[in-house]
Amino acid sequence: MGEIQLHNTLTNRKEPFVPLRPGEIRMYTCGPTVYDFAHIGNYRTFVFQDILRRFLHSRGFRIDQVMNMTDVDDRIIQNAAERGISIFDYTAKYIQAFKEDMSALSLEPPEHLVRATDHIEDMVKLIESLEAKGFTYRSEGSIYYRISKFPGYGKLSKVDLGGIQAGARVDVDRYEKADARDFALWKAPKPGEQSWETRLGPGRPGWHIECSAMAMKYLGDTLDIHTGGIDLAFPHHENEIAQSEGATGHPFVRTWLHAEHLIIDGEKMSKSLGNFFTLRDLLQKGHKPSTIRYLLASVPYRRQLNFTSDSVQQAASSVERLRNFVARLKEGKFPPGINAEMRKRAEHAEADFEAGLADDLNTAVALAAIFDLVRDVNTAIDRSEFRQQDIQPVLAAMRKFDAIFAVLEDNDESKLRALGFAPSRTELSPEEVETLIAERQAARKQRNFKRADDIRKELEVRGILLEDTRDGGVRWKNK
Numbered sequence: 001m002g003e004i005q006l007h008n009t010l011t012n013r014k015e016p017f018v019p020l021r022p023g024e025i026r027m028y029t030c031g032p033t034v035y036d037f038a039h040i041g042n043y044r045t046f047v048f049q050d051i052l053r054r055f056l057h058s059r060g061f062r063i064d065q066v067m068n069m070t071d072v073d074d075r076i077i078q079n080a081a082e083r084g085i086s087i088f089d090y091t092a093k094y095i096q097a098f099k100e101d102m103s104a105l106s107l108e109p110p111e112h113l114v115r116a117t118d119h120i121e122d123m124v125k126l127i128e129s130l131e132a133k134g135f136t137y138r139s140e141g142s143i144y145y146r147i148s149k150f151p152g153y154g155k156l157s158k159v160d161l162g163g164i165q166a167g168a169r170v171d172v173d174r175y176e177k178a179d180a181r182d183f184a185l186w187k188a189p190k191p192g193e194q195s196w197e198t199r200l201g202p203g204r205p206g207w208h209i210e211c212s213a214m215a216m217k218y219l220g221d222t223l224d225i226h227t228g229g230i231d232l233a234f235p236h237h238e239n240e241i242a243q244s245e246g247a248t249g250h251p252f253v254r255t256w257l258h259a260e261h262l263i264i265d266g267e268k269m270s271k272s273l274g275n276f277f278t279l280r281d282l283l284q285k286g287h288k289p290s291t292i293r294y295l296l297a298s299v300p301y302r303r304q305l306n307f308t309s310d311s312v313q314q315a316a317s318s319v320e321r322l323r324n325f326v327a328r329l330k331e332g333k334f335p336p337g338i339n340a341e342m343r344k345r346a347e348h349a350e351a352d353f354e355a356g357l358a359d360d361l362n363t364a365v366a367l368a369a370i371f372d373l374v375r376d377v378n379t380a381i382d383r384s385e386f387r388q389q390d391i392q393p394v395l396a397a398m399r400k401f402d403a404i405f406a407v408l409e410d411n412d413e414s415k416l417r418a419l420g421f422a423p424s425r426t427e428l429s430p431e432e433v434e435t436l437i438a439e440r441q442a443a444r445k446q447r448n449f450k451r452a453d454d455i456r457k458e459l460e461v462r463g464i465l466l467e468d469t470r471d472g473g474v475r476w477k478n479k
């Protein structure tokens with residue numbers, strides 16, 4: 001297998017990827033701010049980091065990944081205050097929702113999914129060490145990071161610090177490049193706001209310090225990979241670097257990976273334009289979790305993803321096509337023997353799939369390799385050139401594909417039900433079930449596997465599970 005190349009935002013180059021410790025990858029991902037349901041743009045980044053993690057795992061690396069959940073920040077405090085509840089009561093619902101969404105999208109849970117408010121002491125320690133090294137100053141009960149003290153400030157986002165006034169400060173967690181300023185590590189308490197009594201005095205952490213503190217607590221001073229959406233490169237990741245490297249004197253992250261934006265019908269997603277979707281909005285409209293996962297994964301992460309109703313439709317039919325293909329291989333009757341060409345074809349597809357992913361996770365190239373295989377095998381089957389012993393190598397290639405893309409298992413219905421989106425379902429009488437089963441058996445006899453599979457799916461949607469018996473008959477039961 002060829003070497004893995006990843007595009008490092010820090011050097012602005014594609015580079016061979018080699019972890020610091022052989023066989024092991026320590027990786028941090030900026031997780032959600034749990035002030036609302038996560039939107040589809042957030043999930044683009046999370047699906048990307050899942051594809052990355054699955055791919056690295058498939059190459060034999062052990063992964064140690066931290067993802068944070070920001071459960072204290074400006075917006076959370078404001079929203080909780082408006083409702084008159086604690087930030088903990090406010091965020092509980094969205095933390096739960098995020099975990100459910102992750103499982104709907106088949107995102108592998110990171111080794112550490114951690115909350116900021118459980119790590120206040122780690123942040124206090126980190127701020128103390130920055131204070132001891134002279135990177136900070138205090139003003140009106142808050143503690144700020146003096147960016148002019150850190151010579152590397154701006155190296156990730158290439159922000160121009162030319163016009164910056166020494167000592168100009170910013171108190172909000174999110175701001176634009178033009179406002180590159182000294183930022184708050186620790187914020188003085190305000191009446192009615194959640195605050196903590198600490199050695200630094202009362203107050204609450206700024207947003208940026210949490211990621212530095214949690215990343216280094218679990219993964220050490222230097223990480224192999226840090227991922228996030230491109231909008232986090234400045235100021236958030238720039239500030240993480242300044243905090244971590246200021247405190248330890250060691251490089252914080254060797255490879256920074258940033259996912260591009262997702263846009264909707266060519267426009268930036270925004271609540272005011274009415275084109276703002278959470279994952280749940282899309283599932284509510286009847287889209288399958290596998291469709292959304294596939295769509296988000298199919299565009300290489302450094303390319304902007306234009307989310308349109310056409311692209312959703314295409315993703316749905318791509319998943320359908322792949323599932324039908326696997327069903328055809330598993331259920332079809334093929335003449336005995338082997339066609340050596342087929343094994344070669346499958347191995348070739350696997351190699352191309354692998355090479356696409358190794359090239360900075362080019363999922364478009366990887367998918368093309370799989371669809372070429374599907375087309376060629378379907379053609380061979382139609383021409384009766386496909387034999388029994390060709391099934392296994394082709395299925396092996398499909399398993400390799402699905403270890404990364406995770407869309408082949410037909411479990412959308414149960415995932416939707418788990419989120420409370422049960423599809424409206426009309427009851428079938430036992431006679432109707434029997435009629436459909438007979439129709440399916442007839443279709444199979446005629447080798448019309450597409451039709452047979454459609455009937456099986458239709459029954460499944462309506463709550464009927466089929467079980468093929470050894471004597472060639474079929475049993476059915478209610479789900």
Ligand SMILES: [Zn+2]
Nearest residue numbers: 030031211236
């Ligand atoms: Zn972060």
